[in-house]
Amino acid sequence: MNNSNVKITAKEILSDNWYTLNKVTFEYKRKDGSWETQSREAYDRGNGATILLYNRETQSVILTRQFRLPTYLNGSEDGMLIETCAGLLDKDNPETAIKRETEEETGYKITDVKKVFEAYMSPGSVTEIVYFFVAEYSKDMKISEGGGHHEEQENIEVLEIPFTDALNMLAAGKIKDGKTIMLLQHAQLTGLLLKQ
Structure with a gap:
């Protein structure tokens, strides 16, 4: 400072x-x-990391759905939010933290992640900076059902969604999470899922 x-x-x-x-x-x-x-x-609340898992072959992405009390208190009908996998760094570096969170929440064990940017999500009141990553996934990387840590009271549903459906959900207002919107738009703008 x-x-x-x-x-x-x-x-x-x-x-x-x-x-x-x-x-x-x-x-x-x-x-x-x-x-x-x-x-x-x-x-x-510390700093965090988030990731968009994508598969060029199937043209799909992995997202999560879970209950978020603040959205419920602010008028969300059921408080369920569709999001990219994310979590706090917990004293790890961002890359290590997002690999850990990906395995815990989605059940995918990834090794190669790419940082695409970082952003303050609510700088008027929250100190947190979020590190944004993308990584390609495949079926053979799935080692568990995911769902988060029971002792952390996480109850996370893992969603595999066609990328075009995710973009349509965003346009229809069914995806309202800022970090998820940013990563989906990044993927669209950069042609992340285009077959090479």
Whole structure:
């Protein structure tokens, strides 16, 4: 942190029940040179990684479906969200973490992943940066049913969907998860599933 226009003056933990919610008070130097005191809340849940698994031969992608309480609280009819596989880094590097999460959630053991970009998903309130990956999968990489860790209360359904169907679901508003939209659009824009 080396922005000379910002001076953090106080930091208070409001909650550390699940992850950490901090209230941060800081001085911010405006364009006219004056200093202004501001206060914001920032939720620190660590950084994450997500991946789009794709198969050029079958023209399909692997997505997941699971219950997400915040979407349910915000008016989603059933709270079920279709997403790309994702998870927190948990002190691993992004590549190691996404390979672990892929195996846990989807049952596919992948070795070659390609990072395509990284993004802050909700920079107004959440510190998390997400690392975005793609990887090709095949049937012989399937080593388990996936579904996530029972002890983490994960109940994840694995979906193998034709790529064109996934794009149609996106256009119809059936896929509303930001990271998933970004990776599907990346695949479409770059011709990721085109046979080489």
